[in-house]
Amino acid sequence: LLIVLDMVEYIYDKPNGNPKDSSHWQSLNHVDGDNYIESLDELKEIFKSDMLSSSGNQRLSLWSCLIGYCEAVCTHKQQSFRYDPFPIPIDALQRLVDSEFKPPSSTSTHRKTAQEVSNWIWSKVVTKSNSKDELHANSLYIVLRGKVDGKSLDCFGSALVTVIGLRQLGYLNSTLTLSEDHAYESHPSMGIARNDSSDRNNTEQLSTCEVAIPGNTKAQQAKRGQEIAETFTRLKSQLTPETSWLYMGMSPVYCNSTPMILAAALSNTNCLIESKGRSFEINSEPLLLIKRELLWILYDARLLEKFPFALCELGWSEEHCTSCRGNEMVHLPDLASISVTKMEALYFEAIQCSKSHYKDQQVYPYCYMGFFHKDSAREEGLENESRINIAMENFAEAARVASGYLYEWGDTLQLTKVMTKVSEFIVYEILSDAKNNSKSRTWLSNDNAITTTCWLLTFYNYLLLWEERSIKQFLPILSGSHSTGISKAFSLIPHNIRLQAFSSSSSCVTSQRLKGLLGKALQAKKVSISEMEFTILSSEGRSRRKRKER
Numbered sequence: 129l130l131i132v133l134d135m136v137e138y139i140y141d142k143p144n145g146n147p148k149d150s151s152h153w154q155s156l157n158h159v160d161g162d163n164y165i166e167s168l169d170e171l172k173e174i175f176k177s178d179m180l181s182s183s184g185n186q187r188l189s190l191w192s193c194l195i196g197y198c199e200a201v202c203t204h205k206q207q208s209f210r211y212d213p214f215p216i217p218i219d220a221l222q223r224l225v226d227s228e229f230k231p232p233s234s235t236s237t238h239r240k241t242a243q244e245v246s247n248w249i250w251s252k253v254v255t256k257s258n259s260k261d262e263l264h265a266n267s268l269y270i271v272l273r274g275k276v277d278g279k280s281l282d283c284f285g286s287a288l289v290t291v292i293g294l295r296q297l298g299y300l301n302s303t304l305t306l307s308e309d310h311a312y313e314s315h316p317s318m319g320i321a322r323n324d325s326s327d328r329n330n331t332e333q334l335s336t337c338e339v340a341i342p343g344n345t346k347a348q349q350a351k352r353g354q355e356i357a358e359t360f361t362r363l364k365s366q367l368t369p370e371t372s373w374l375y376m377g378m379s380p381v382y383c384n385s386t387p388m389i390l391a392a393a394l395s396n397t398n399c400l401i402e403s404k405g406r407s408f409e410i411n412s413e414p415l416l417l418i419k420r421e422l423l424w425i426l427y428d429a430r431l432l433e434k435f436p437f438a439l440c441e442l443g444w445s446e447e448h449c450t451s452c453r454g455n456e457m458v459h460l461p462d463l464a465s466i467s468v469t470k471m472e473a474l475y476f477e478a479i480q481c482s483k484s485h486y487k488d489q490q491v492y493p494y495c496y497m498g499f500f501h502k503d504s505a506r507e508e509g510l511e512n513e514s515r516i517n518i519a520m521e522n523f524a525e526a527a528r529v530a531s532g533y534l535y536e537w538g539d540t541l542q543l544t545k546v547m548t549k550v551s552e553f554i555v556y557e558i559l560s561d562a563k564n565n566s567k568s569r570t571w572l573s574n575d576n577a578i579t580t581t582c583w584l585l586t587f588y589n590y591l592l593l594w595e596e597r598s599i600k601q602f603l604p605i606l607s608g609s610h611s612t613g614i615s616k617a618f619s620l621i622p623h624n625i626r627l628q629a630f631s632s633s634s635s636c637v638t639s640q641r642l643k644g645l646l647g648k649a650l651q652a653k654k655v656s657i658s659e660m661e662f663t664i665l666s667s668e669g670r671s672r673r674k675r676k677e678r
Contacts, residue, residue, distance in 0.1 A: 141412050147213060171422075189268055195418075199399075234297075241297065304389050313339050394426075413449060439477050495550065497522040506562070524587040608657035
């Protein structure tokens with residue numbers, strides 16, 4: 129199946145090879161009389177039974193292994209090594225877990241046990257010099273069979289498997305803790321029983337454990353199990369967990385139940401097989417279906433209400449593999465007069481969830497909503513310019529949340545990459561002509577053009593403000609020479625539209641540079657910006673020259 133949106137080809141791979149021919153199947157111990165899951169419907173029934181019953185915790189390790197196995201057989205880069213996931217050898221996978229996943233037990237403290245379990249996990253995985261961006265490296269299955277495809281373990285996978293191991297040892301209050309780009313373990317402070325698995329609302333009593341530190345040297349092993357605050361002390365950072373984006377300002381998502389932990393595992397299931405910039409993207413269709421249907425089961429049981437990322441990934445799954453339910457028209461919870469598709473409503477729910485439960489400190493829900501409307505505008509044609517306005521509004525909201533964090537290279541580097549990617553989409557898919565990226569978009573309505581430009585101005589106002597609050601220039605797109613940065617974006621907008629947008633938004637501009645020479649340059653007939661106009665003035669009025677970031 130091939131879908132073309134603008135320049136991007138979305139290809140959905142549907143392999144028909146028998147999984148019994150795969151190296152993954154052959155690496156397992158099969159016995160006559162084993163049970164198999166023959167279809168998606170059967171998988172859904174078993175998952176629903178396990179997740180909604182008291183036996184779910186005992187099956188946590190199996191489900192992480194099963195999900196990882198399906199991802200492995202569906203996503204190999206070579207087509208001849210990709211297979212239909214069904215039948216799934218559920219008994220053989222259970223046997224694998226029972227025989228090989230035996231984390232070391234300890235009579236010591238919870239923290240010491242977490243360190244020992246994490247060290248044991250890392251000793252079992254394929255060793256690589258850098259596994260930070262490893263794909264399909266996020267499950268218990270990779271710990272036990274990563275050697276089949278030479279896969280190591282990523283940050284999320286490390287924290288997930290550590291929590292699974294601790295729970296298997298009886299630490300039922302071990303909590304998988306997630307920010308937008310990091311994962312670690314949390315547990316109750318002294319005085320709360322280790323087998324107390326109740327859903328506590330008072331998360332202030334939780335202690336934290338860093339476990340996502342790759343490698344097997346003594347120094348790396350010693351770092352595991354530490355409080356996250358010690359990370360900042362060790363690095364002599366000016367940040368704290370309360371000001372860090374990597375730790376979401378100490379408002380992370382706490383996955384302290386089996387369904388929440390598996391919601392995290394499903395949400396992090398990566399259906400991508402291969403991607404080449406803005407040319408094409410290949411995803412696994414059977415894996416998308418598994419991810420979508422199992423997340424719906426958790427959604428219907430109201431188990432995703434405090435999980436923005438899971439809601440976003442369910443919406444994303446519906447975008448790429450749409451069901452009748454995803455296309456169903458529904459009313460937004462707080463806007464009963466507005467009717468939208470359910471997939472759009474999921475993004476709205478994610479944003480509301482972040483506002484209600486996480487102090488509106490998550491950037492990604494706004495990005496997901498922005499991407500949805502950007503793609504929908506392209507799909508529906510030039511006439512629907514209102515979607516472009518909504519896309520730009522959400523990108524501006526994402527920049528607003530980002531600007532609330534202080535910048536440090538090791539903490540927010542990924543966030544700067546996200547903003548650079550957003551700027552690329554803005555230039556190529558919003559402001560440029562659909563058939564010729566070197567030409568400006570032809571607007572059908574001046575009002576829509578002005579509204580989009582106002583939101584673009586807001587987007588860059590917050591990014592400039594982010595640098596000014598951090599007293600440091602670090603965003604590549606805040607440069608006159610960047611190919612998809614601020615100069616390029618505003619040069620694609622007619623002069624009269626820019627002037628009207630600046631006039632309408634003058635009271636909302638808070639960046640000192642946008643109020644000064646930079647703002648004047650963006651309102652000139654021909655946009656031309658020098659590096660001097662990006663200079664940040666300190667509180668004493670002295671300029672700070674741009675320093676090269678690592």
